[in-house]
Amino acid sequence: MDRRFTISELAKDFQITTRTIRFYEEKGLLSPERSGTVRLYDSKDRVRLVLILRGKRLGLTLDESRDIIDMYEPDSANAKQLKKLLTKIREKREFLKQQGKEINKMLSELKMAEQNCAVALANAA
């Protein structure tokens, strides 16, 4: 259960390049172990990658994703930090809810477009 992965294993599993993974590390989103100079990734790193990639699909920047990921692991935090974090989390939630609404709008509009298109196709036949 404590298997480690090489960078190219990760790349294959997540369908990204090794360059991308190293880039995420540069940006402070990952910090794998090192065996000498070589990077070794564990399951926590994999979770982080899942979150990063989901964030990307949702249009978040890497900086935003890093913020969110940090939310999942409130480290040795004092009350002030925690309050700030709570605020951030709530903001992010509001943003995502809004995003959800916009998606629904677009979905219903596309549905109408689809119907129009189908009708036009039927008439053309």
Place this chain on the structure above:
Amino acid sequence: MDRRFTISELAKDFQITTRTIRFYEEKGLLSPERSGTVRLYDSKDRVRLVLILRGKRLGLTLDESRDIIDMYEPDSANAKQLKKLLTKIREKREFLKQQGKEINKMLSELKMAEQNCAVALANAA
């Protein structure tokens, strides 16, 4: 009801810059009337802008947004075109549905993070 707008009126209304609006035109997303050299925008252009900006918030590229906008107005199309269009629309809808699911995942995770954070805050007090 057929009022026209200047570029800076639009910019103000939509909270974007005139540069942005001209850029969208360069990219083929808008094609306003001209009164001499001056651009004049009508309500259809405003609708397009709404769609473009929503697309942006949903993480679509401008090219993708242009495709979608074109879906709303199937011009003189033949059957082949329409079928292609239908396929595209359905793909886009699947993509957006998936996006909606991911948002819900992230929302529930953030909810947990929020609770953890709140608990930690209570303990710290």
Place this chain on the structure above:
DNA sequence: ATACAGCTTGACGTTAACGTCAACGTAAGA
């Protein structure tokens, strides 16, 4: 021992979506 696959760190190139600046035209009010 060597060949080769896989890892490393730079360093520079690329694309999208604008920002910024320059140089110019134009319409309307003082």
Place this chain on the structure above:
DNA sequence: TCTTACGTTGACGTTAACGTCAAGCTGTAT
């Protein structure tokens, strides 16, 4: 008429998120 505000077209600059070499180290199978 002259300024002032707003419009125009280039052209170059910028940031994020990687891609693409180059040059070198490393472990292992032959």
